[in-house]
Amino acid sequence: MPASKQAYPFRWRVMDAVENMASALWPSRFSRGLPYLMLLPAVLLVLLLVIGMIQIAESSAHTLDRSTFLPSEDHTWANYSQIFSTGLYWTVLWRSLLGSAIVTALCLVFAFPYSYLMVRTSSPLLRKFLLIALFLPFFIGQVVRAYGWLIILGNQGVANGLLGLVGIEPVRLLYNYPAVLFGLVQYMLPFAVLMLAPALTAIPEELESAANSLGASWWRTFTHIVLPLAKPGLVGAGLVVLTLSLTDFAMPAILGGGSQDFIANAIYDQFFRTSDQGMGAALTLILVGIGSLAVGLVFTLFGAGTLAMGRDRK
Amino acid sequence: MNAPLSKTIVIWVMVGMVLIVLSAPTIVVLGASFTSGNIIAFPPDGFSLQWYAKIAMAADLRDAFMRSLAVATICTLIAIPIGTLAGIALSKYAIRFEKTFQIYLLLPFTIPLIGSGIGLMLLFGQMGMLGQIWPIGVACCVINLPFMIWAVSASAGSLDPDLELAAANCGAPPISTFLHVTLPAVMPGVISGSLLMFILALNEFLVSLLLTDARTVTLPVQIYNSIRSIITPDLAAISVVFIACAALAITLLDRLVGLDIFLKSK
Numbered sequence: 001m002p003a004s005k006q007a008y009p010f011r012w013r014v015m016d017a018v019e020n021m022a023s024a025l026w027p028s029r030f031s032r033g034l035p036y037l038m039l040l041p042a043v044l045l046v047l048l049l050v051i052g053m054i055q056i057a058e059s060s061a062h063t064l065d066r067s068t069f070l071p072s073e074d075h076t077w078a079n080y081s082q083i084f085s086t087g088l089y090w091t092v093l094w095r096s097l098l099g100s101a102i103v104t105a106l107c108l109v110f111a112f113p114y115s116y117l118m119v120r121t122s123s124p125l126l127r128k129f130l131l132i133a134l135f136l137p138f139f140i141g142q143v144v145r146a147y148g149w150l151i152i153l154g155n156q157g158v159a160n161g162l163l164g165l166v167g168i169e170p171v172r173l174l175y176n177y178p179a180v181l182f183g184l185v186q187y188m189l190p191f192a193v194l195m196l197a198p199a200l201t202a203i204p205e206e207l208e209s210a211a212n213s214l215g216a217s218w219w220r221t222f223t224h225i226v227l228p229l230a231k232p233g234l235v236g237a238g239l240v241v242l243t244l245s246l247t248d249f250a251m252p253a254i255l256g257g258g259s260q261d262f263i264a265n266a267i268y269d270q271f272f273r274t275s276d277q278g279m280g281a282a283l284t285l286i287l288v289g290i291g292s293l294a295v296g297l298v299f300t301l302f303g304a305g306t307l308a309m310g311r312d313r314k
Numbered sequence: 315m316n317a318p319l320s321k322t323i324v325i326w327v328m329v330g331m332v333l334i335v336l337s338a339p340t341i342v343v344l345g346a347s348f349t350s351g352n353i354i355a356f357p358p359d360g361f362s363l364q365w366y367a368k369i370a371m372a373a374d375l376r377d378a379f380m381r382s383l384a385v386a387t388i389c390t391l392i393a394i395p396i397g398t399l400a401g402i403a404l405s406k407y408a409i410r411f412e413k414t415f416q417i418y419l420l421l422p423f424t425i426p427l428i429g430s431g432i433g434l435m436l437l438f439g440q441m442g443m444l445g446q447i448w449p450i451g452v453a454c455c456v457i458n459l460p461f462m463i464w465a466v467s468a469s470a471g472s473l474d475p476d477l478e479l480a481a482a483n484c485g486a487p488p489i490s491t492f493l494h495v496t497l498p499a500v501m502p503g504v505i506s507g508s509l510l511m512f513i514l515a516l517n518e519f520l521v522s523l524l525l526t527d528a529r530t531v532t533l534p535v536q537i538y539n540s541i542r543s544i545i546t547p548d549l550a551a552i553s554v555v556f557i558a559c560a561a562l563a564i565t566l567l568d569r570l571v572g573l574d575i576f577l578k579s580k
Binding site for chain 1: 317318320321323324326328329331332333335336337338339340342343346347392395396397399400402403404405406409417418419421422423425427428429430432434435436437452455456457459463487488489490499502513516517518519520523524534537538541545546549550553556557559561562563564567568573574576578
């Protein structure tokens with residue numbers, strides 16, 4: 001090696017070696033395939049989920065033999081027909097669907113002004129405060145938040161203490177449907193606000209001023225200008241809240257106390273209480289189907305493209 | 315802009331309600347953890363740090379917390395290279411079947427968590443990998459991967475492709491161009507994405523519940539199991555650990571990239 005090459009800094013020589021290795025492994029004539037090579041690890045990672053879904057589909061076709069507690073050998077649709085003929089599952093399904101619809105509506109109504117104020121305020125301090133108040137619960141996790149609600153809503157809790165001050169007898173606030181919905185709304189609000197905010201940022205403030213100067217009241221400006229233009233954000237936020245609350249496990253389990261099960265809780269019970277894997281797997285597939293159906297329905301009703309924009313503008 | 319009074323009132327009343335609902339659990343948990351009594355009470359029954367002393371001594375809680383940290387670290391370490399490459403590829407190149415790739419990579423969002431969790435449980439169980447920490451990290455990475463890709467591609471979209479061409483024109487080979495031009499440009503996305511991945515994996519509950527057993531229980535699952543038996547103030551003290559982690563993550567996010575990054579429209 002000539003002396004001048006020896007004088008190159010160590011880093012240069014390492015980089016040269018790396019470059020040579022890269023061009024040997026992936027010559028430049030393959031460069032059109034480069035993006036696919038970059039996507040490959042992500043595709044493989046998500047493949048784990050796909051294989052998992054196939055596994056679920058496979059086990060859903062076996063019924064549990066009650067005498068041996070082994071899954072049956074042959075493939076049947078028996079689990080599915082049993083689910084559709086059992087009233088309990090219909091109750092759980094209806095409870096989850098109704099619950100997630102109510103939670104979605106409430107979340108959108110309350111997330112909107114929060115998002116609007118956060119985007120429009122001229123004070124950076126207020127904006128930062130609103131962002132922190134939003135991110136703190138978002139980053140704390142469901143279990144801890146549900147635990148907080150247990151302290152607040154419990155029979156000896158803060159809420160009943162406040163009620164007692166105005167002379168109201170302690171009320172049972174926990175382990176009922178409203179408690180679960182309330183917990184879900186609190187869980188979902190940060191998601192809804194964060195999905196709405198970019199859509200509201202995209203609405204020029206001048207449009208509102210223009211409507212104002214033409215004599216529109218703020219409510220008319222809101223219903224005729226802001227709301228229609230915010231539709232992509234509303235659809236994105238609504239979809240996220242709807243699918244996440246429909247399939248939630250922790251809030252019904254902790255705040256519902258076992259009496260307010262959602263579909264996810266029924267699935268968990270099939271796997272870990274009754275150990276009927278086939279039945280649990282069939283329920284899981286039905287839930288996946290309902291979730292996809294809801295996404296598809298919202299897309300056809302309100303237009304697509306919003307999910308990719310709001311949530312994943314790749 | 316001077317808004318009409320009625321609009322200001324309506325907005326502030328609703329925002330006030332949201333603020334109360336969002337912050338109430340955090341404040342109550344914080345307060346309850348400092349109680350000197352033996353039962354959960356808010357406002358707390360005197361001030362003491364006895365419950366913190368108690369959880370510092372509890373080996374099972376400490377172990378569970380260390381396992382949660384390990385899970386979150388594994389998840390983040392996997393997500394950074396995979397998510398960064400995929401995010402750059404999707405935002406920079408014209409890819410054939412781009413829509414298909416997008417829908418496919420969104421699967422972790424569209425498949426319900428309970429479905430993903432049970433699928434992975436069956437898969438890992440068959441491969442004999444249950445009872446270890448790292449499969450939980452992998453699982454947390456899979457279910458949250460879209461967050462990472464989204465964060466990276468959002469910053470990669472603002473990268474001027476001419477910059478990379480200019481670097482190549484000045485004689486920089488592909489890897490150098492990537493390291494010195496592309497990577498610094500997407501850094502804000504990588505940072506916010508990996509912080510998000512870390513904190514989501516640290517808090518991940520349902521998938522951990524399905525994949526853990528008595529030896530690998532993570533802290534959220536441990537708290538969940540304890541809530542079901544009896545609610546004592548030491549749970550509040552552990553929960554404060556999560557609140558501290560969240561506060562730390564927000565501070566980092568704000569210092570490194572700025573929280574406003576989430577308000578930007580595309």
